[in-house]
Amino acid sequence: MAICKSRHRYWNLLGALPDDQGGIGRHKCCGCAYEKGYQAGLTRSGRILVDLNSLHESQAGTVRHKSPQAAYAKGYYEGVQASYQTMKFAV
Numbered sequence: 001m002a003i004c005k006s007r008h009r010y011w012n013l014l015g016a017l018p019d020d021q022g023g024i025g026r027h028k029c030c031g032c033a034y035e036k037g038y039q040a041g042l043t044r045s046g047r048i049l050v051d052l053n054s055l056h057e058s059q060a061g062t063v064r065h066k067s068p069q070a071a072y073a074k075g076y077y078e079g080v081q082a083s084y085q086t087m088k089f090a091v
């Protein structure tokens with residue numbers, strides 16, 4: 001998988017994620033995981049599925065060695081929250 005070049009590698013909000021010390025997620029990009037989770041949450045897909053193979057690799061920035069599973073779950077949660085805020089303003 002390609003190396004991630006996105007700015008999300010440096011997002012501070014991902015700095016508090018737990019470390020992934022040795023799983024296959026260790027070198028995956030948590031920014032990519034967060035954004036995928038966020039999109040799934042925004043549509044409330046009901047599917048919390050982290051496909052580690054679909055994520056870019058990253059060894060840089062805030063996301064280095066963080067857990068992509070936790071990043072996806074955080075993104076999903078915040079996407080769901082955002083979806084309710086969008087509805088609130090739309091009414």
Ligand SMILES: [Zn+2]
Pocket residue numbers: 004005006008009029030031032033056058
């Ligand atoms: Zn990425």
